[in-house]
Amino acid sequence: MRFVPAIKDIKTYEAGKPIELVVRDYGVDPKDVIKLASNENPYGTPQPVVEALKGSAHNAFRYPDDSMFELKSSLGAKFGVGEKNIIIGSGSDQVIEIAIRAKCGVSSKILTSKTTFAMYEIYAKHVGAEVVKTASSEHKIEEFKEAIKKDKFDIIFLCLPNNPLGECLDRDDVYSFLEEVDEDTLVVVDGAYQEYAKRKDSKKSIDPKDLIERFKNTIYLGTFSKAYGLGGMRVGYGIGREEIIEVFYKLRAPFNITTLSLVAASVALKCEEFVDFSVARCFEEMERYEKFANDLGFEFIESYTNFITYKFDNIDSSDFAQWLLQRGVIVRNLASYGVNGIRVTIGKSGENDSFFKKAKEYLELQDSI
């Protein structure tokens, strides 16, 4: 059977491996598996959300309120924007997909940094668009400025802070760049980890309302999957001018958020203390990861997220990640991103102990070979 031509070039996303797989494939006891691969919040689901989910379980048979009235009201109040400025996606991923399908076709161009969230490129391939990347792996605002002088783009993705590397541009640099961008170019500011970045350094903080008021061609993306502890519920959002959101809505599938996910996200929005606690603990534990790298003599990237990226010279990241996996420690190998490194989610203290112990074992083995 013949299919549309663009499909043959599509790569599929390599997800962090689930705990079930490690149990099945390597016979590790589930309680010994440490998952530091998908940047979930290690402090779990906020307790008020757990209670709300239990109280709503019997409603699983009811289609969701597709107007998402309650969640949009709460988000609108939090950010000081109207409900017509908000679109809810099945993860912010889905808003990325919609943005690309709204703006791009086979003759379109998209600009990203060299090493950034894989889904930008995967969704671009779905519609046959070309992805142009800056020379540096990390976001360098000068390289973005040069790129738009040479070429016209339909979409520019800025991942602030950047997944999977962890670095983050300053807001002032982002704004100075946005001044120069063509008004017909959509700029997607992906703030999936903003809850972490803005608490670590206010210079990194991007306020969605301020952003879209200053620059009418921007969309801000946020998610409940990270700091809010709802990775499994698939809820993200886009905030933009009404005229953009209205178009995006035409491409949104009805009922894209489950009934229980709407409940979970609405309740999670009220759990600011949980977010504060999670972020504070994250950066305390991250210092141990930085020290570990310094002690063992390899490079890390200063991170504004809930993960840290280690880069290696004499170690093969694929071998290292696989060795850890077989021993129940799941981290994210960055080989598929063209980086000889690993991305490790900052876990709870005990989980991090396990990582350091196992990682040291592997590194000592390498030294002895």
Added chain:
Amino acid sequence: MRFVPAIKDIKTYEAGKPIELVVRDYGVDPKDVIKLASNENPYGTPQPVVEALKGSAHNAFRYPDDSMFELKSSLGAKFGVGEKNIIIGSGSDQVIEIAIRAKCGVSSKILTSKTTFAMYEIYAKHVGAEVVKTASSEHKIEEFKEAIKKDKFDIIFLCLPNNPLGECLDRDDVYSFLEEVDEDTLVVVDGAYQEYAKRKDSKKSIDPKDLIERFKNTIYLGTFSKAYGLGGMRVGYGIGREEIIEVFYKLRAPFNITTLSLVAASVALKCEEFVDFSVARCFEEMERYEKFANDLGFEFIESYTNFITYKFDNIDSSDFAQWLLQRGVIVRNLASYGVNGIRVTIGKSGENDSFFKKAKEYLELQDSI
């Protein structure tokens, strides 16, 4: 800002109105609202699913197992097909969307019956494909046979039984048609309501394994949203040959099913007694709806689903549906489908009593005008 041209023609899906809206807009007490608009299972969420959801609520922070190992194993065992023959969608809707994006572009043609599930046409418009419709509202196999003699189609949708009308082609007629279809045409057999149809009349039953073994260019769609009582969890599936499923997978977004939805669907699959009970009660109650139409003197379509469609001559369906809505009875007006009629989900006995009472009130008002 400019967007891709196809977007301007896209209509958005008109969903059944949620209970919250009726409460908000018309001040009806939530306990007095009767929702018979979205073909949910009125017997609710199966109890073992409720328990499983409560037990898994704390896992909402974990990304789902994106291999969907457990659910695919269970579905594979149920239907006697391999895991590589199955794709799971966020509702069977999402598999429809993927099928269209895999096969169709701006020069593509899609064949459907005149009045059928609205999403076929909406997703077709997303990619700019043309939708050709048979002359009759209901599926007439001779009209489908004539259409493929005159034209070449990329996809043909057969909705068996048909939503929103309720009629269902016999399997033998479907198979005789499939013998004549070009091998490069994908035929989507949408079996969202098959659990109802096959229990009412075995001649309507389509077995996914038999279907895809006989006809390599077919895909069978099923859902957990109807008989399995999981409308809010957004889980459907497609069953097809490996070479088709493999291509579909390239267009599937990662993590398209929530962690709790995977749990719910896996448990629901074991609730066959619940399904049997729900379907038996549905058809018992449906007799009352048939009698009501006969008594009041309007037409209905014999239904193989959990809803019934009434067609009117002297009543305006939009006025009728709106009148009921304001009194807390939500039904589906079919005006947007070009049908002067309403689609009513067969509810529980008491819910149906309320519908009959209110509907009679309206009809008597019309008579007295």
